[in-house]
Amino acid sequence: MAPVAKPLTIVVDFSSPNVAKPMHVGHIRSTVIGDALARILRFRGHTVITDNHLGDWGTQFGMILWGWKHCRDDAAFAADPTAELGRLYRLVRKVADAKPEELAADPEAAALAAKYPGAGREVLAETAKLHEGDPENRALWEQFMPVCRAEIDRLYARLHVSFDHWLGESFFQPLLAPTVDDLVGRGIAKESRGAIGVFLGGEDAPPLLIRKADGAFLYATTDLATIRWRLEHWRPDRILYVVDHRQSGHFEQVFATARLSGLPGIEGVELVHVGFGTVLGEDGRPFKTRAGDTVGLEALLDEGVERAAKVVAEAGRGEMDEATRRQVAETVGIGAIKYADLSQNRTTDYVFSFDKMLQLTGNTAAYMQYAVARVEGICAKGSVDRSALRTARPVLLAAPQERALALGLVRFAEVLEDVEGDNRPNLLTAWLYDLAGRYSTFYDALPVLKAEGDTCASRLALCDLTGRVLRQGLDLLGIGTVERM
């Protein structure tokens, strides 16, 4: 496939979880969509730089620091540091928010809230101290970070997602004050009610705040500093932000401010908020379990693999050894979860269904993986020399099923172009499903190995090509394939 005529340098900013908060199903969208877009853009010939803009410097650390100082459990931290930090985060968030209905449901949080009525303010103060370089908070932060990283690294490894860079919020911390000073100095930002903001829509419209009254910096400050840094160091033509669509207003303001500030190199850069819909629960509200906690990402992956393992066992592939079965279950289980998200239109919210996400029949990754395995089966059974199939020779398209398959195959490049145009991986999943369907129809209707001479060779070539295209397409979605399943 020919690469794009004019390769661009494209930064893809995705996943970006807040560390120290447990990762849940809501985090999967940015991670999976961003990874797929990065793979597709790279495959098309662009220079892609992926960056995980980790939320490692925000208010959640204020909560954990406060919790550490007021209600930590040393034994629990020693046994499972991740779990203890997660517990502190969830507990202190309730204490700091002090919402009556939440406190009513959690006696421990209620007791702490009663004991420390100023907790909300103190949490912010802890965050501010961290930002100001307080040695104690800084030391604790350095102690917490490896714990947090180990947790998310494990998930990325299972998802086969990797990044070129991990420039989190903390990395940009030294650039925040200069960014604010610069904007103020050039009259773009100004003081208002003790805070500093950029008034894009006049005095009446809410400004983009870049410094709080207490001196702490905000999300917007980091984003502006990050744009400046990326322009300087990477000179990109395009930056994609794969972030929940609820932040569209924020990005509008940030992008407008970046352009207003006339950063070197900003003119030619496309800044794109690749927004995606929220994952909802059965009740149509942002996803929560009945207990009030979201489903953990790791538990979801485990369940997906377990269900795949069950299907593998039932399929009765007697000749498959145990290690292979596990490998197949992992590839199919994880693939199902990724595909469930990727096949959704990125922009719309969707109702999360455990069963739907883990489904292995119908329009799922397993359907394509199965088609690939069937191709492999034919080639193995016929001891086919696949490279010999690829030398130029006419492919005969006598039967309608052969023609339909061939017509599907030739659209690959066009589909990838469309994906880039709209940053929508679901266009690729839809085409792959259609293609695999054409192959299934072909497979059922026409013999391959038992066909005569030229017809056999021609059909083998179709099988080989379809298998390779499906495998490539799935790979561009970050989904693996197996020889047998």
Add this chain to the structure above:
RNA sequence: GCCCCCGUAGCUCAGUGGAUAGAGCGACGGUUUCCUAAACCGUAGGUCGCAGGUUCGAUCCCUGCCGGGGGUACCA
């Protein structure tokens, strides 16, 4: 109040300025002496929220309305 998104089959969702609007699940009925039935073939089921407008043609574009969701100065 203002801004943004959504409303398509029983459910969950695709899709398009042009032909009989699609899939999965669910329902019903078929297919395995034949290369993997995680598959294939078929049936039933939709006035594409409502009303106007633009157009030769609208489910798609525009306006209004109804319904749902989100955002809206010191969270990220």
